[in-house]
Amino acid sequence: MPPLTLLIRLYHPQRVYRVFRVLLTVFLLIRKRPSWLGIRPLTPPQLVASIEQLGASFIKLAQVLATRADFFDSSYLEPLRHLHDRLPPMPAADFQQVFDRAFGDGACFSSFEAEPLACASIGQVHRATLLDGRKAAVKLRRNRIERVVREDIRLLGWFLALLHPLFAEYTRNSIEAVLIAFRRTILQEVDMQAELSNLERFRQAYPDSGVRMPVPYPQYCSHDALVMSFEEGVRFDDQERLAGLDVSFAALMEKLVLFYTEQMLVKGFFHADPHPGNLLVTEGGELVLLDFGMVSRIPNAIRLAMINTVKAAYERDFELLVQATRKLGIITDSAPQDELTGLAEEIFRIFDNDQLSAGSMQELAFGVMDALKEYPFKLPQEIVYVMRASSIIEGLGTSYIENYNGVKDVLPVLKANLTRALGERDSIWGVVTHELAQLPLTLVKARHLVDTLQQGDLTVHLAEEDRRALLRPAQLWLQQMTWIGLLVALAFYLRGFVHPLAGWLSLGCFGLAFVRLVWWKKV
Structure with a gap:
């Protein structure tokens, strides 16, 4: 498809309007609003159908949104979770273009199967044989998929800016965190060099994991x-074929849980998509992990704060919980005390021993997310990925082991690895050494604070949301939103006409609304 034709298709008025409806639906559901300017949110089937029609970028976005039980109720979450990332193979002409760019005349292969083994929104996988006889799996990305993804990201950014002023600070932060994570993830997935880097780093980081990687x-x-390398094996969810293998499912699950504990809590570098299609079991009972496009990195400070949050929840330590959740970015320094207390009590209830013994990892994750719905706090996307991976792994266990409980199995592993996960400062001597080393710096800071107070030079920093509220008068906001609302309403009105020009005029009104919004933000 020529570049100009591609752009016309991506920015067709009907497609642009569909993107707007999907995003508006997300905002309305999060804010629990019945409508905006008379527009109601899409129903779950309508939302899924729109996402499928919009293509690869939005299917991937839906996969990220499906992890957010703090955003949606089950009537939307379940259809989003079951949205399959499966598409027909590339047209022959597109396949040939991609193959020629990647391999030229294909002289590196003694054979190459043109019929793909699997197809998804980003690419497709083929079986091949190298000149030296080694069997290979070749993953080809779809033709011009990176251009499509980048244009879709730009379109999402426009509408996010348009909807940005309509919602509270915490909602904006949460949505932006999701879109940032989505942008980072999908740009990784459309670049095979990025996936190569992830695979190489995984093999270097976990050489003794007992899990095989290509x-x-x-x-x-x-x-x-x-x-x-082409890896042979049986999909983890193929119960009929796995039953014919001489393997211990309990041993497989123990190995998988240990591997993911190492990834998420010790190294902070983990495979964020352990669904059954990415896990194979060999005839010898060995686990094989595939597809390294969706890999997440947890910064060290976030990883330690995450562990301390769980520790505080167990010990009902309010101060540690507040400190850890602040480091996670869940709460801000200006969060009201009564809301902090309410959130803490809710989390303590979720982590109550009786609750944990009867519940599942998925129930635990959803419980935490449901608690956040009632308070103006946001959940970092890294934590959501951890919860999602944990729930998927537990789902694998329940498929084969009666009464399998991810919470019961994971928590002993976490406790056993707590010292290693927290680092050497978790020991008594490590804590004492660290505190002694920090003492001179603490004394210097204390003296500086006293001097500042004596000189009358103490500066008080307001919270970001308070500062913005002071700098943005309500009257100006209402005036600008009235203009933007009128332009958007006119755009919807024009869509009711069947004349082709009406569609372009509608898109123009959307554009003017966006320009006015940008102009307002600059002034």
Whole structure:
């Protein structure tokens, strides 16, 4: 497809309007509003159908949104979770273009199967044989998929800016966190070199995990293609075929839980999509992990704060919980005390021993997210990915082991690895050494504070949301939103006409609303 034709298709008025309806639905559901300017949110089937019609970028966005039980209720979450990332193979002409860019005349292969083994929104996988006889899996990205994704990200950014003033600070922060995570993830997935880097780093970071990973062949890889060893095995969810293998499911689950504990709590670098299609079991009972496009990195400070949050919840330590959740970015320094107390009590209730013994990892994750619905706090996307991966792993366990409980199995592993996860300062001597080392700096800071108070130079910093509230008068906000609302309403009115020009005029009104919004933000 020529570049101009692609752009016309991506920015067709009907498609632009569909993007707007999807995003508006997300905002309305989060804010629990029945409508905006008379527009009601899409129903779950309508939302899923719109996402499927919008294509690869929005299917991936839906996968991120499906992790947010703090945003949606089950009537929306379940359809989003079951939205399958499966598409037909590339047209022959597109396939040939991508293959030629990646391999030229294909001289590196002795054979290459044109019929793909699997197809998804980003790419498709083929079986091939290298010249030296090694079997290879070749992942080709779809033709021009990176251009499509970048244009969709730009379109999402426009509408986010348009809807930005309509919602509270915490809602904006949460939505922006989701879109930032989505942007980072999908740009990784459309670049085969990024996936190659993830695979190589995983193999270096976890050489003794007991879990096998494909061997990459970097000399054949490019932005369009990832070439790696072909791994044979049975999908983890193929119960009929797995039953014929001489394997211990309890041992497999123990290995998987240990591996993910190491990833999420010790190293902070983990495979964020352990669904059954990405896990194989060999005839010898070995686990194989595939597809390294969706890999998440947890910053060290976030990882330690996450562990301390769980520790505080167990010990009902209010001060530690507030400190840890502040480091996670869940709460701000200006959060009201009564709301902090309410959130703490809710989390303490969720982590109550009796609750944990009867509940599941998914119930635990959803319980925490449901608690956040009632308070103006946000959940970092890194934590959501951890919860999602944990729930998926528990789902694998319940498929094969009666009464399998992820909470009961994961918590002993966490306790056993707590010292290693927290680092050497978790020991008594480590704590004493750290505190002694920090003492001179603490004394210097204390003296500086006293001097500042004596000189009358103490500066008080307001919270970001308070400062914005003072700098943005309500009258100006209402005036600008009236103009923007009128332009958007006119755009919807024009869509009711069947004349082709009406569609372009409608899009123009959307554009003017966006320009006015940008102009207002600059002044």
